[in-house]
Amino acid sequence: MAGKTLLRALAGEVLEVPPAWMMRQAGRYLPEYKATRAQAGDFLSLCYTPDLAAEVTLQPIRRFGFDAAILFADILLVPQALGADLWFVTGEGPRLGPVDTAAGVAALKPAGDVHEVLSPVYETLRILSRELPRDVALIGFAGAPWTVATYMIAGRGTPDQAPAHALKDGDRATFEALLERITAATVEYLSAQIDAGAEVVKLFDSWAGSLGAEDFRRYALEPARRIIAELKARHPGVPVIAFPRGAKDAYAGFARATGADCVALDQGVDAEWAARRVQVDGCVQGNLDPSHMVTGGQALVDEVLRIRQAFGGGPHVFNLGHGITPDADPDNVALMLETLRS
Numbered sequence: 001m002a003g004k005t006l007l008r009a010l011a012g013e014v015l016e017v018p019p020a021w022m023m024r025q026a027g028r029y030l031p032e033y034k035a036t037r038a039q040a041g042d043f044l045s046l047c048y049t050p051d052l053a054a055e056v057t058l059q060p061i062r063r064f065g066f067d068a069a070i071l072f073a074d075i076l077l078v079p080q081a082l083g084a085d086l087w088f089v090t091g092e093g094p095r096l097g098p099v100d101t102a103a104g105v106a107a108l109k110p111a112g113d114v115h116e117v118l119s120p121v122y123e124t125l126r127i128l129s130r131e132l133p134r135d136v137a138l139i140g141f142a143g144a145p146w147t148v149a150t151y152m153i154a155g156r157g158t159p160d161q162a163p164a165h166a167l168k169d170g171d172r173a174t175f176e177a178l179l180e181r182i183t184a185a186t187v188e189y190l191s192a193q194i195d196a197g198a199e200v201v202k203l204f205d206s207w208a209g210s211l212g213a214e215d216f217r218r219y220a221l222e223p224a225r226r227i228i229a230e231l232k233a234r235h236p237g238v239p240v241i242a243f244p245r246g247a248k249d250a251y252a253g254f255a256r257a258t259g260a261d262c263v264a265l266d267q268g269v270d271a272e273w274a275a276r277r278v279q280v281d282g283c284v285q286g287n288l289d290p291s292h293m294v295t296g297g298q299a300l301v302d303e304v305l306r307i308r309q310a311f312g313g314g315p316h317v318f319n320l321g322h323g324i325t326p327d328a329d330p331d332n333v334a335l336m337l338e339t340l341r342s
């Protein structure tokens, strides 16, 4: 079978060498990213300037030859498009005007209105569809509703998502209305990304692991199922990667229950277990610990080979278990790919 290796793996093909890309592959560990980011002035201007966002998306492709490029943007653009204030404090992270009351949720814009703010992102994708090498797949993405809600409710990142849990348990109607709005906006956003050239989309539920079993079904699994069903109805054949980070045992069956073509595994998941319990349902992605991109050496080589071996019997997309960190060494990224492809 010919075609882009990422699309082949997502369709269930077992490849001799799995396709590879990295979460946060465009980022501060790369000097060329820092230069373009300085040119943009700040992070959000970089996200909303299509030429520069396309440029940083392409940088890791040029330097390392990954099999896929992920759109450069951020999961918090959706809250901004829904009318929440958003800004980034350098060295600290995102800040948002909190949306944690019934009145706050009611004041959000309708899901169909998000394109006004997000249209530069679609332009970035159109540029990338023209400029990417022919064998490199283009991935679009959005945050999953629960993860996006944790930032909207708290107005910032939190170690334990306590404000979001408090709203969920204290005022379920308001919490569910917020989740509903984000879910609908996410469908509109990902659908428009596909129209603009995304060949695959990924749903990042970075904080899924903080939900108890019943809440996980209601607020991680069910929204993913709804978003995927709607995308499949509108865009049959476009694969979806789901990343319920920290799902532990609930990774088993997640693809079947949601309709995802692939589930992304974090580094806390045992690869042998996942090969038996998750890969039975289709493609898996992951799951090298990003710390190896800092430390490198023989431990990195051994881990790449171990993961490749564990998932070698089924469809696999090689990736990290979470985003690469700013203190990573680009030489270790090159060593990872060289080892994988040797």
Ligand code: CP3
Binding pocket: 022, 023, 024, 025, 026, 027, 028, 037, 043, 070, 071, 072, 073, 074, 075, 076, 092, 093, 094, 141, 143, 157, 204, 206, 323
């Ligand atoms: O993977 C990629 O390379 C694509 C681009 C991408 C970014 N953020 C760029 C970014 C993607 C897919 C994201 C997703 C994202 N953003 C998530 C989910 C995935 C995850 O990592 O769990 C979350 C929770 C966010 C929210 C967010 N954005 C935070 C908490 C921060 C600050 C933390 C930090 O690393 O500084 C960001 C900023 C951000 N998003 C950066 C990048 C490259 C760093 C900004 C900078 O250049 O200073």
